[in-house]
Amino acid sequence: MLANRTGDNPLKPDIESFRRRITSELTQVGDSFAPAQGAATAALLDLSSTGLPFMDVIAQPAMDESARERLELRRRKLQAALARINAGTFGCCCECEAYIEPERLESDPGTVFCFDCITERDAEAARRDGRHY
Numbered sequence: 001m002l003a004n005r006t007g008d009n010p011l012k013p014d015i016e017s018f019r020r021r022i023t024s025e026l027t028q029v030g031d032s033f034a035p036a037q038g039a040a041t042a043a044l045l046d047l048s049s050t051g052l053p054f055m056d057v058i059a060q061p062a063m064d065e066s067a068r069e070r071l072e073l074r075r076r077k078l079q080a081a082l083a084r085i086n087a088g089t090f091g092c093c094c095e096c097e098a099y100i101e102p103e104r105l106e107s108d109p110g111t112v113f114c115f116d117c118i119t120e121r122d123a124e125a126a127r128r129d130g131r132h133y
């Protein structure tokens with residue numbers, strides 16, 4: 001074990017276990033894409049037989065769409081995390097390059113910001129959303 005190579009992350013995450021975790025979650029996300037699309041299509045095909053008012057029916061695909069967007073976001077986040085693992089930068093904050101707290105990586109391997117930076121960004125996003133809506 002080369003525990004202390006120069007430039008290594010002192011809080012070095014267990015890269016291989018994170019790689020496995022991310023890969024398997026990516027598979028899950030990929031799997032849930034296909035059935036979601038199938039379900040939306042099935043809902044549309046059912047339209048003619050349900051006799052539901054148009055507005056009731058249209059609400060369903062809209063929900064599927066936002067679920068799909070969340071999945072797509074998640075997938076991109078996980079793919080980016082894998083890329084960082086391959087690049088050797090996994091576990092470093094994208095904003096300030098500090099090491100991300102291990103427990104944060106543990107709870108979400110797709111995390112790209114340290115606690116300080118995510119707090120900052122959340123506050124910013126909240127301000128943005130406040131303006132937007």
Ligand SMILES: [Zn+2]
Pocket residue numbers: 093094095096097098113114115116117118
């Ligand atoms: Zn940071």
